[in-house]
Amino acid sequence: MVLDSISNSLYHRLYDVLPPLEEMMIKTLTKHGNSLALVIEKPVLELLGATAETPFDITTDGQVLILSPVNDAAQKDDFLSALDKVNAQYPKALKKLAE
Numbered sequence: 001m002v003l004d005s006i007s008n009s010l011y012h013r014l015y016d017v018l019p020p021l022e023e024m025m026i027k028t029l030t031k032h033g034n035s036l037a038l039v040i041e042k043p044v045l046e047l048l049g050a051t052a053e054t055p056f057d058i059t060t061d062g063q064v065l066i067l068s069p070v071n072d073a074a075q076k077d078d079f080l081s082a083l084d085k086v087n088a089q090y091p092k093a094l095k096k097l098a099e
Contacts (some may be wrong), residue, residue: 029036045051048069055070087094 027038029038031037034071041049045054048054050056050069057068057070059066
């Protein structure tokens, strides 16, 4: 499916931007009042498309902490609609690009 190929391609492009695992950042928490804070640098925020006003969904399995920016549902719907139009208009070209 073309969408799967594009998603896979975007996934690999995203991870090509990030440093290799051995170069990943190690962060320490910072005291912030009675709490602790994790400072996220601007390049990471830009990669996520996040700002100081972006809400984050925080999940954990007890060992790993996952922060995910909460995206506007309307924005996601607009993106998926545009993606469907592009897939319908250029299926052969997208398939060729994905190969």
